[in-house]
Amino acid sequence: xxxxxxxxxxxxxxxxxxxxxxxxxxxxxxxxxxxxxxxxxxxxxxxxxxxxxxxxxxxxxxxxxxxxxxxxxxxxxxxxxxxxxxxxxxxxxxxxxxxxxxxxxxxxxxxxxxxxxxxxxxxxxxxxxxxxxxxxxxxxxxxxxxxxxxxxxxxxxxxxxxxxxxxxxxxxxxxxxxxxxxxxxxxxxxxxxxxxxxxxxxxxxxxxxxxxxxxxxxxxxxxxxxxxxxxxxxxxxxxxxxxxxx
Amino acid sequence: xxxxxxxxxxxxxxxxxxxxxxxxxxxxxxxxxxxxxxxxxxxxxxxxxxxxxxxxxxxxxxxxxxxxxxxxxxxxxxxxxxxxxxxxxxxxxxxxxxxxxxxxxxxxxxxxxxxxxxxxxxxxxxxxxxxxxxxxxxxxxxxxxxxxxxxxxxxxxxxxxxxxxxxxxxxxxxxxxxxxxxxxxxxxxxxxxxxxxxxxxxxxxxxxxxxxxxxxxxxxxxxxxxxxxxxxxxxxxxxxxxxxxxxxxxxxxxxxxxxxxxxxxxxxxxxxxxxxxxxxxxxxxxxxxxxxxxxxxxxxxxxxxxxxxxxxxxxxxxxxxxxxxxxxxxxxxxxxxxxxxxxxxxxx
Ligand SMILES: Nc1ncnc2c1ncn2[C@@H]1O[C@H](COP(=O)(O)OP(=O)(O)O)[C@@H](O)[C@H]1O
Ligand SMILES: [Mg+2]
Numbered sequence: 001x002x003x004x005x006x007x008x009x010x011x012x013x014x015x016x017x018x019x020x021x022x023x024x025x026x027x028x029x030x031x032x033x034x035x036x037x038x039x040x041x042x043x044x045x046x047x048x049x050x051x052x053x054x055x056x057x058x059x060x061x062x063x064x065x066x067x068x069x070x071x072x073x074x075x076x077x078x079x080x081x082x083x084x085x086x087x088x089x090x091x092x093x094x095x096x097x098x099x100x101x102x103x104x105x106x107x108x109x110x111x112x113x114x115x116x117x118x119x120x121x122x123x124x125x126x127x128x129x130x131x132x133x134x135x136x137x138x139x140x141x142x143x144x145x146x147x148x149x150x151x152x153x154x155x156x157x158x159x160x161x162x163x164x165x166x167x168x169x170x171x172x173x174x175x176x177x178x179x180x181x182x183x184x185x186x187x188x189x190x191x192x193x194x195x196x197x198x199x200x201x202x203x204x205x206x207x208x209x210x211x212x213x214x215x216x217x218x219x220x221x222x223x224x225x226x227x228x229x230x231x232x233x234x235x236x237x238x239x240x241x242x243x244x245x246x
Numbered sequence: 247x248x249x250x251x252x253x254x255x256x257x258x259x260x261x262x263x264x265x266x267x268x269x270x271x272x273x274x275x276x277x278x279x280x281x282x283x284x285x286x287x288x289x290x291x292x293x294x295x296x297x298x299x300x301x302x303x304x305x306x307x308x309x310x311x312x313x314x315x316x317x318x319x320x321x322x323x324x325x326x327x328x329x330x331x332x333x334x335x336x337x338x339x340x341x342x343x344x345x346x347x348x349x350x351x352x353x354x355x356x357x358x359x360x361x362x363x364x365x366x367x368x369x370x371x372x373x374x375x376x377x378x379x380x381x382x383x384x385x386x387x388x389x390x391x392x393x394x395x396x397x398x399x400x401x402x403x404x405x406x407x408x409x410x411x412x413x414x415x416x417x418x419x420x421x422x423x424x425x426x427x428x429x430x431x432x433x434x435x436x437x438x439x440x441x442x443x444x445x446x447x448x449x450x451x452x453x454x455x456x457x458x459x460x461x462x463x464x465x466x467x468x469x470x471x472x473x474x475x476x477x478x479x480x481x482x483x484x485x486x487x488x489x490x491x492x493x494x495x496x497x498x499x500x501x502x503x504x505x506x507x508x509x510x511x512x513x514x515x516x517x518x519x520x521x522x523x524x525x526x527x528x529x530x531x532x533x534x535x536x537x538x539x540x541x542x543x544x545x546x547x548x549x550x551x552x553x554x555x556x557x558x559x560x561x562x563x564x565x566x567x568x569x570x571x572x573x574x575x576x577x578x579x580x581x582x583x584x585x586x587x588x589x590x591x592x593x594x
Contacts, residue, residue: 060457086459098457100450111447114440115459158458 010037011073013166013196014059019068021054021220028054029065030220041192043207043228044200046217047240052200053095055217056170059198060092061085072166089116091164093155095171095200101144105135105154108143112158125161133157133187149180156187167191170200185209204232216240256434259517263427271416280415280487281531286422287483289523290429291500292507294476296519299508301437302469303449307363308370309504311348312341312474314495315373316481318392321400321491326388331406334482341478342471349470353463367501374496397492400485422483426520429476433516436472445469506545510552512559521560 014036021029028051036042044052057063059070061082070078077085086092100108106126113125130136133153138146143154152172159167172188173181181203188210191197201207207214207228214231216223218240224231231237271279295309319340323333348369352362381394392398403421405411413421436442448455448462455462485491494500503526511522526545533541556563 062453081461082453082456083459083461086457092457094453094457098451098454100447100454102450103446107443111443111455112458114443119440158454162458 010039012036012071013038013040013073014198015071016055016058016065017069017071019055019058019065019070021051021058021063022066027220029058032068032220032222034215034222036196036198038196039192041188041197041199041210041212043210043212043214044198044217045202045207045214045231046223050217051220052217053170054220056095056168056198056200059085060090060094060168062094086115086162089163089165091159091162091167091195093152093159093167093169093172095174097148097151097155099143099151099154099158102142104140105143105146105157106130106139108154109135109157109161113161116162125163129157129161132160132190134183149176152176152180152184153187156184160187160191163194165195167195167197169197171202172199173201173203173206181206182209256431260427260431263423263430267420267423267427271419276415279419283415283419283422283483284487285524285527286419286426287480287487288500288503288507288527289520290426290480290483291477291504292511292519292523293426293429293433293516294473294480295504296508296511296513296516297433297437297476298469298473300514300516300519301442301449302445302466302473303359304466304470304473305359305363306366306470306473307505308366308368308501309473309477310496310501311366311370311373312345312477313481313484313500314370314377314491314493315344316341316478317400317485317491317495318377318398318481319478320482320485321398322387322390322392324401325390325398328401329409330401330403333401334403334479337482338475338478341481342475345474345477346467346471349467349474353466353470356463370496370501371498374493374498377493377496395493397490400489400491402489403486418486422487425479425483429479430516430520433476437516441465441468503545506549508559510548510559512561512563515559515561518559518561525560 012035014034016032016034019029019032019034020027030051032055034055044055046052054063058065059072061077061080061084064079068078069076072085072088072090075088077088082092100111103111109129110122110126113129114122117125130139133156135150135153135157138150143151146154152175156169156172159169169188173184176184185206188197188199197212199210199212211228213226214228215225216231216237223240224234224237270282274282291309291313294312295306298304298306298309316337320333320337323336324330327333348366351357352365357365377392378395380392381396383391385392385394390398403413403418405413437446444455444460445465445468447458448460448465452462455465481491481495484495507522507526508519509522510525511518511520526548529544529548530541533539533544552559558566
């Protein structure tokens with residue numbers, strides 16, 4: 001699957017052109033032009049309300065952009081339904097955890113694996129994924145009864161079990177302890193070995209840990225883009241974002 | 247996991263059904279057997295609602311619309327064709343097709359759960375009042391007069407290969423019991439299949455199911471259609487048990503009772519709604535013979551007691567108690583097996 005790492009210009013896997021999203025009078029996204037290359041691990045940062053989740057939802061089909069175009073691997077997916085986006089081989093984890101609370105950990109993962117694969121392959125993938133996200137011991141527990149961090153990993157496990165080539169994660173480490181965050185960063189790097197990623201995140205240490213390129217959102221638009229060190233050294237970014245935080 | 251997921255625990259239930267089927271006509275009076283066929287019809291209606299509500303999260307307040315349509319389709323088709331086997335198939339098809347049509351508009355129109363309940367209830371009540379007004383001779387389908395609030399006669403089932411061989415009440419009971427048993431096991435199989443598991447996932451979290459790539463609307467539509475077909479079959483049994491089909495089949499009393507059977511028996515189980523239907527049916531006929539208290543008052547009380555004290559319903563509560571008793575025994579024998587987590591899928 002590591003089709004990505006070549007020297008030549010890589011394939012564009014996600015692109016938005018002039019994407020705007022308005023809720024009544026509120027402009028949540030304003031003329032966003034964005035491009036993600038195959039194999040990339042891209043972080044979206046920006047203060048609360050900057051429009052990251054809205055942009056994210058336009059990519060996953062949860063929102064239909066007011067204007068502009070979303071393409072995934074060259075296919076126009078503007079206004080497509082979430083299941084159609086997912087069926088391309090895209091794995092999504094939302095900001096508000098979305099899991100099957102009444103079902104067991106194992107079944108949550110199995111449902112993800114079984115969508116695209118036959119029965120046997122799905123069983124194998126489920127077993128492997130349970131090990132990878134270290135939930136094997138509690139596979140029979142109902143997800144609704146788990147701690148917050150574990151629920152997040154169940155959701156990550158669901159993303160991984162489907163073997164996606166493109167993964168979109170909205171605040172995967174939100175509310176986690178430092179220790180849990182370290183493991184989550186590890187999982188994300190692991191996912192990146194076979195998939196391109198977009199990760200919305202707040203936590204600077206987390207972003208440094210996963211060491212990707214960074215896109216800064218501010219007031220619904222892209223403020224700048226670059227490696228983390230460059231971005232965090234930029235005075236405008238410090239002002240709108242880092243300055244806000246501390 | 248509930249008892250219904252353990253394959254080992256299913257065969258006693260099947261054996262029980264077969265034993266009941268073999269013994270009941272030997273020991274019970276004819277009147278009781280005829281009554282039992284009606285109870286079985288209602289149990290099948292309960293099962294159909296238990297399937298779509300418990301496993302698909304589709305709260306349909308008007309499951310009786312498919313029940314009534316099935317019954318009428320059977321009566322009309324049997325009167326016209328003379329062949330009751332075809333009429334049975336027509337009834338199931340009409341129940342399923344109408345569910346598919348109604349479901350298509352509701353699910354693809356992204357109607358919310360509350361409105362879905364209101365719409366389905368309205369639809370069944372509309373059928374109730376429309377069919378009540380069909381008493382004139384101009385209201386006929388083929389040779390069958392619809393008959394307004396008096397309804398129309400339902401020709402009894404015959405042998406499939408000999409339309410002169412009308413089934414006796416005992417034989418009708420066998421047919422009804424077989425239909426219920428097969429439908430029950432069919433539903434168990436369905437809820438364990440990939441399709442059934444995805445329906446449970448949609449019930450738990452539609453957004454997540456969509457984000458995994460499942461088209462939630464299609465799964466709900468499929469389950470709703472199957473539920474409609476089962477309710478149509480229940481209508482056939484009802485028509486045979488009573489001998490007539492009347493607009494009452496669409497009415498509020500049955501529509502409300504179906505909900506009560508599922509709540510009392512246990513939502514999220516398949517055996518619960520069946521037991522709930524039997525229980526309430528016999529409670530009704532017992533109270534009817536006593537003439538002491540108003541039926542609806544008692545039904546209301548039963549509902550309140552269950553919602554407040556046994557919200558899970560009979561079947562899950564009994565399973566919990568049984569599981570606890572088993573664990574207690576295990577401890578007494580000082581055999582300490584590692585504790586397994588309970589009820590990963592409460593919905594079974
Ligand atoms: N469904 C909605 N309806 C109205 N306003 C919304 C909706 N979703 C988001 N917004 C607004 O859009 C802006 C961007 O929100 P969001 O994308 O959630 O930001 P972020 O994820 O960067 O914190 C905010 O002002 C928010 O209030
Ligand atoms: Mg957000």
